[in-house]
Amino acid sequence: MNDKFKDVIITIRGEQYPVQDDEDVTELVTDGLYCFKNGSGRISYMESAVTGLEDTRTTFLIAPDEVAIEREGMLTSRMVFHVGRRESALYDTAYGSMTMTIDTHALKCELDENGGRLELDYVVNFDHMLAGRNKVKISVKPRFTGGNSIGKSC
Numbered sequence: 001m002n003d004k005f006k007d008v009i010i011t012i013r014g015e016q017y018p019v020q021d022d023e024d025v026t027e028l029v030t031d032g033l034y035c036f037k038n039g040s041g042r043i044s045y046m047e048s049a050v051t052g053l054e055d056t057r058t059t060f061l062i063a064p065d066e067v068a069i070e071r072e073g074m075l076t077s078r079m080v081f082h083v084g085r086r087e088s089a090l091y092d093t094a095y096g097s098m099t100m101t102i103d104t105h106a107l108k109c110e111l112d113e114n115g116g117r118l119e120l121d122y123v124v125n126f127d128h129m130l131a132g133r134n135k136v137k138i139s140v141k142p143r144f145t146g147g148n149s150i151g152k153s154c
Contacts, residue, residue: 007143008034008115010045018132034140036113039064043118043140047073060118060138067107067120081120083107091126101125105133115140 010032016024032045043060047053056073066082074094080087081104091100106121118138124131 005033005035005042005044008032008043009141009143010034010043011139011141013137015135016132017134019130031143032140034115036062036111041111043138047071062109062111062118067109067118081107081122098126099128101128111140115142 008031010028010030012028012030014026014028018024028051030045030048032043034043035041041062043062045058047056047058053071053074056071056075059070061068061070066080068081069077069079071077076092077089077100079089079100079102081102083104083106085104087102087104089100089102091098101124103123103125104120105123106119108117108119110116111118116139118136118140120136121133123133
């Protein structure tokens with residue numbers, strides 16, 4: 001089994017259902033890095049001006065029962081998704097910090113060494129105020145036939 005990062009194409013579809021606004025759907029297709037070994041893995045990519053988070057690295061850390069999203073750069077955050085557990089995090093932006101609570105309704109992971117799909121369905125609260133429900137669907141596909149690996153280990 002190859003335990004090196006692979007060059008991949010990542011497709012992210014985000015659906016937001018805010019409390020007071022209409023549904024907002026966005027889709028991003030970007031280059032990134034991916035590795036998966038023994039039921040755990042990482043998906044990593046650089047944000048761009050299109051997402052409003054230019055120069056920020058986003059990394060999904062996948063474990064058998066939970067997923068964490070880490071962002072470093074223009075904004076720093078770590079969000080943990082685990083069905084049946086309410087997770088709190090500090091959400092730091094250039095404009096200040098807020099307490100964010102995540103209540104994960106569903107987590108579906110169909111990833112293996114070759115890529116696959118990851119889906120999250122969760123509710124977000126900022127400073128104890130309901131912000132809305134979010135659904136994220138991620139698809140990971142090899143960028144090149146055979147999934148060229150780079151030197152960094154998973």
